[in-house]
Amino acid sequence: MSDVAPISIAFAAMPITLTINGHERRLSVEPWVTLLDLLREREDLTGSKKGCDHGQCGACTVLVDGRRMNSCLKLAVSLDGASITTIEGLAEGDRLDPLQQAFMDHDAFQCGYCTPGQICSAKGLLNEGRARTRDEVREMMSGNLCRCGAYTNIVDAVMQVLESRGQIKEAAE
Amino acid sequence: MNRFSFTRANSVPEAVRAGGGADTRFLAGGTNLIDLMKENVERPSALVDINRVGLAGIEERPGGGLRLGALVSNADTAYDRRVAERYPLLACAILAGASPQLRNAATNGGNLNQRTRCYYFYDTATPCNKRNPGTGCGAIGGVNRIHAILGASPSCIATNPSDMCVALAALNATVRVTGPDGEREIAFADYHRLPGDAPQHDNTLRTGELVTAIDLPDEDFSAHHTYLKLRDRLSYAFALVSVAVALRMEGDRIAEARIALGGVAHKPWRVPAAEQALAGQPASAENFDRAAELLLRGAQGQGHNDFKIGLARRAIRRALRQAAAGTPQSQTDKRIA
Structure with a gap:
């Protein structure tokens, strides 16, 4: 046996600390609980949606330490110490995040079910700072499906925010 | 998902000590393993979380080339400046796969073992x-539109789904592993295996072994490469057929050729005879046809996937043309040049 035993508690809840939307939360979580289920079922943060629960639709997208990930494919216990941002954490008081405002300005949804994931994904895209054209936005938002087909307006909304931040590259032709 | 015990390893030796059980699984990004557990395809009794063991950097190798840590995310690997400049084929292949969310979570070691x-x-x-x-x-x-046309067996016609691995095969990468019996290196061509009569084994890792790094040799194919991926939608879909090409050109002639196919077999598909047939030859349509013929020798459809044979032939020709011309396929503008 090693001198320092690894943390191992069979079939029992484990203590973890997550910072969720700026609030530190000390939680006790069974190993098989996904981040998505933790957020929705225990933290009452139901903005992140369970679409496919298999990493194929993007409706559960949240930011983990500022990077977008599918929360349905992360075990909460593996994220001990991480900082999580969900759709509920984007606005500052009554002031919407520019992406939220842009989605409203461009009517970038119909049923709205994919929207929290779309907006969190777009937030991740902005943090990455690599998308500067429509084609790049389309490619880098491809992890978020919209069964209503609001893609055109979603790209418009993301482009509006990129433009306001001076991150647009003019088309070559 | 079944219930399991969870251990967080804080070092590689600790992970190896904890990970020896036949139904123990190492947890890295989790993008494939957690999905398989939800489907009850994987039912581990124990998970060993390896996200805090290190192996999270990209380093210069002493003799040249790069060492990609097993725990570096696919996204961080593709966007690493050294990878993008010196191994653009690898960066392109990674960015052709999955979605930004998945590439942020998925790791290099996990990509190999998906x-x-x-x-x-x-x-x-x-x-x-x-x-x-x-x-x-x-x-x-049965329904086999996505299945193998090469190297399949009467036991299994599954394909390896990775894009990254197709590029790693073409680049002659080496997989570094460690386990209960110590460290060893596995040439990329020997890492994944054909199904034969033991399709339960995707690769040649032994029980309890952990991938620690992927080594890229000090070779420069940055001027003439392409990763051409054909699929049912333009993004966020697995390859029906993909082609990784790396060429070293001397004037109009091909000095050295590397070609690997994805989506067609249980492992990235390379045929040394096809690559040798191009060495020293002009980059001509006839020579590209000949290489495609050699690569697809013995190809056999299963019914729904018969189309893959012709699709692969055309994709190989097109990819060789792109690589020879120094015009790699864009992973953003999906029009095929």
Whole structure:
């Protein structure tokens, strides 16, 4: 046996600390609980949606330490110490995040079910700072499906925010 | 998902000590493993979380080349400046796969060890020799549009789903592993295996072994490469056929050629004879046809996937043309040049 035993508690809840939307939360979580289920079922943060629960639709997208990930494919216990941002954490008081405002300005949804994931994904895209054209936005938002087909307006909304931040590259032709 | 014990390893030796059980699994990004656990395809009794063991950097190798840590995310690997400049084929292949969210979570080691996306492998109500050895293959005689045309066996016609691995095969990467019996290196061509009569083994890792790094040799194919991926939608879909090409050109002649195919076999598909046939030859349509013929020798459809043979032939020709011209396929503008 090693001198320092690894943390191992069979079939029992484990203590973890997550910072969720700026609030530190000390939680006790069974190993098989996904981040998505933790957020929705225990933290009452139901903005992140369970679409496919298999990493194929993007409706559960949240930011983990500022990077977008599918929360349905992360075990909460593996994220001990991480900082999580969900759709509920984007606005500052009554002031919407520019992406939220842009989605409203461009009517970038119909049923709205994919929207929290779309907006969190777009937030991740902005943090990455690599998308500067429509084609790049389309490619880098491809992890978020919209069964209503609001893609055109979603790209418009993301482009509006990129433009306001001076991150647009003019088309070559 | 079944219940399991969870151990967080804080070092590689600790992970190896904790990870020796036959139904223990190492947890890295989790993007494939957690999905398989939700489907009850994987039912581990124990998970060993390796996200805090280190192995999270990209380093220059003493003799040249790069060492990609097993725990570096696919996204961080593709966007690493050294990878993008010196191994653009690898960066392109990674960015052709999955979605930004998945690439942020998925790791290099996990990419190598991801399982097939064969629908019968995922469906526990059907027989599958890979999932339950000896039960048969639902895909043979079943719905097999996405399945293998090369190297398949009467036991299994599944394909390896990775894009990254197709590039790593073409680049002659080496997989570094460690386990109960110490460290060893595995040439990329020997890492994944053909199904034969033991399709439950995707690769040649032994029980309890952990991938620690991927080594890229000090070779420069940055001027003439392409990763051409053909799929049912333009992004966020697995390859029906993909082609990684790396060429070293001397004037109009090909000095050295590397070609690997994805989406067509149980492992990235390379044929040394096809590459040798191009060495010293002009980059001509006839020579590209000849290489495609050699690569696809013995190709056999299963019914729904018969189209892959012709698709692969055309994709190989097109990819060789792109690489020779120094015009790699864009992973953003999906028009095929």
